[in-house]
Amino acid sequence: MADIETLPAPPEAPVISEEEHNPLSDSVEDPSTTALTTTTSSEPPATKKIKKIVKKKRRPARPQIDPSTFKSEPPPQTGTIFNIWFNKWSGGDREDKYLSKHAAPSRCSIHRDSGHTKADRNPAGAYFCLYFARGICPKGADCDYLHRLPTVTDLYPSNTDCFGRDKFSDYRDDMGGVGSFLRQNRTLYVGRIHVTDDIEEIVSRHFQEFGMLDRIRVLPTRGVAFVTYVNAANSEFAKEAMSHQALDHQEVLNVRWATVDPNPQAQKREARRIEEQAAEAIRAILPRDYVAEIEGRDPEMKKRRKVEGTFGLQGYEAPDEVWYASEKARLEAEKNGAALEAPEEQRLIESAPADNDTRTQDGGGGLLSSSTLATLKKYRAGTSAPKEAAQGPLVGYGSDEDSD
Numbered sequence: 123m124a125d126i127e128t129l130p131a132p133p134e135a136p137v138i139s140e141e142e143h144n145p146l147s148d149s150v151e152d153p154s155t156t157a158l159t160t161t162t163s164s165e166p167p168a169t170k171k172i173k174k175i176v177k178k179k180r181r182p183a184r185p186q187i188d189p190s191t192f193k194s195e196p197p198p199q200t201g202t203i204f205n206i207w208f209n210k211w212s213g214g215d216r217e218d219k220y221l222s223k224h225a226a227p228s229r230c231s232i233h234r235d236s237g238h239t240k241a242d243r244n245p246a247g248a249y250f251c252l253y254f255a256r257g258i259c260p261k262g263a264d265c266d267y268l269h270r271l272p273t274v275t276d277l278y279p280s281n282t283d284c285f286g287r288d289k290f291s292d293y294r295d296d297m298g299g300v301g302s303f304l305r306q307n308r309t310l311y312v313g314r315i316h317v318t319d320d321i322e323e324i325v326s327r328h329f330q331e332f333g334m335l336d337r338i339r340v341l342p343t344r345g346v347a348f349v350t351y352v353n354a355a356n357s358e359f360a361k362e363a364m365s366h367q368a369l370d371h372q373e374v375l376n377v378r379w380a381t382v383d384p385n386p387q388a389q390k391r392e393a394r395r396i397e398e399q400a401a402e403a404i405r406a407i408l409p410r411d412y413v414a415e416i417e418g419r420d421p422e423m424k425k426r427r428k429v430e431g432t433f434g435l436q437g438y439e440a441p442d443e444v445w446y447a448s449e450k451a452r453l454e455a456e457k458n459g460a461a462l463e464a465p466e467e468q469r470l471i472e473s474a475p476a477d478n479d480t481r482t483q484d485g486g487g488g489l490l491s492s493s494t495l496a497t498l499k500k501y502r503a504g505t506s507a508p509k510e511a512a513q514g515p516l517v518g519y520g521s522d523e524d525s526d
Contacts, residue, residue: 182263183237228257249286272355
């Protein structure tokens, strides 16, 4: 019996659809299909990124100590007589020398303890918490005073400090306490500093936590430093925050107000600072164009003043008060949205005309207004009219002449 060789079945022919078989299907397509294919084949459109500004809420202030351990005690007696008028002790304005060497129970940490309180709801006129500065405020967010550092925008009357305490006319004998309202003091005396080689760096590192420093002067051999802040409120805050505190060693600092520096250069520097502060206050009140014209930073403004400052009078130059008043009126009119119409030029000085009638008939611009001139014309016309004869019986009087 012959062997039968089995051959493998031929592969099935692929089924070609009508669209694949038609060679023109690639070139001729339905327009709607083409548009759909183009849309689906293209890359997806880039989504528009929207940046959301999320305003972070300030964290609430943290209670610095346990409220159950806080004890409110009256201030210690520092004198022999209590003055009810000034609400202070007199006859001994010096702290106990033994009490001043005791370390403070706590210290304020601005980074950890600051936050919003009830006073932040109405920050205008709010004062800072004295217990927060000393690091012993138990209320936290429920406190009625501010729990943060003072800034340059926190301004208070000269007779009160940043804690709302009244100042006095003179300093205490030991230069402690609230201070005096007769002099703006930004410099603190810091004593009992542990003497080291890097004493200036240590003092700067600890005191700059409570505000921007202006300068620091250190007496290394005596363990004394004079710290000056840019803002007076920061010096008041730092005095309470660093009193009886320690730096890098276990010393107890003696922080007081500094006396007037006898150095002539320091006095000149302080006078220059006061002048600059007054100039900044004036610049904030006056218009910008007027300030630029005074300081010589805007030559165009100076040219405009030469032209418009005459107010139509030949040889007249308006003083600063008149020019500033006119500029202020113009700026107020622009701010209100109404353009200030230029009034008729009223000349204060006029050349005397040859004829008086010409001056009175001229409708504009003398010392008198047009309505006043019209009234004067009527008055002159009334006085020039002949008087009417009085009606009534005429009575003849005899005379001494013989002809009568």
